[in-house]
Amino acid sequence: MATLADYGPEARAEVKQVREVVATLHEQLVKWNLVVWTAGNVSQRLRTADLMVIKPSGLRYEYLTPSSMVVCDLDGNVVDGSESPSSDTASHAYIYRHMPDVYGVVHTHSTYATAWAATGQNIPCGLTMMGDEFGGPVPVGPFRLIGSEAIGEGVVETLREYPKSPAVLMQNHG
Template identity: 65%
Template sequence: MTGVPAELRSQVEALKAEVAALHAELPRNNLVVWTAGNVSARVAGADLLVIKPSGVSYDELTADSMVVCDLDGNLVEGTRSPSSDTAAHAYVYKHMPHVGGVVHTHSDYATAWAARREPIPCVLTMIADEFGGDIPIGPFALIGDDSIGRGIVETLTNSRSRAVLMANHGPFTIGSDARDAVKAAVMVEDVARTVHLSRQLGQPVPIAPSDIDRLFDRYQNVYGQGSSK
């Protein structure tokens, strides 16, 4: 391990605290069970990321237990092994420079769509607002190397969506920072549930592409207070 450069120390410590706190949002929003799922954040100005260690209970996570890795998934700082999804997160950061946060969950409804290998159709204004269209399915990939990361990047590179349902696995979300990616994870589960319920009543009606464009543009550029949505 080479360690974190001194000039990045304050930023890394702040990110450790933020990422540890954001992990609490996953069980709070019923997005994970046991130790599944993870949140990571890019260290600005460096090829580094902060992520949780593997197999540690959410109620035991603290800022000090977070680990720092490089964008090849190698441990740079920490006493525990990084999350088993670190290679996927690292690949996303390496190939999508605008991404500042990545989240993975196994939330019930979004994962059910992933098991069917079926995109979530854009039949709600919330989907248009948040994701700019259908929430796509990514390819099947095994855990252990950067195959999942490659699938995420390939699927989202030409999509406005901040979420991808990796086939037979579950949702991954991206954001401008870790908090933004957590919000996307909460929202994708919410719309996955709502569209599922709608299907019990009949066939949901898609929103016209031109209306999706208008909704997405308004939500991304007009809604809220500045950058806070």
């Protein structure tokens, strides 16, 4: 199994930078009430190697640091980190493998998005700013169980139907 030492100096330098960014973005999730307890996460794909940085599983946000972030390959195998990666790692990795132009995934459980996702209906494009940002409605993807590639598959399938949207709500999830 590969370790971070197996990657070149550019990738190792980028990992350091991305760990800092991903840790800071998790602080923003809490600041803006987009997550509760440990539910939700951010990951970022590297530009210099087929690696991603993601939050460790079950670690509360207030304890996250750049060094606690986990580095995985795009199959979800841990390359560097002392913690287990998020239970959503396989889904994030699936998205990165199937959408090579995507370099970041944000998974939240904000109150309003989660409530709307429970309806199983797209958020209609009722404001010009929504049209500008999302290119139409915010789609709702299929319900999928956590802990595998299933959510990632649902996200990719949904974004193929709504290629202008940078967001997907997952039915009965968030």
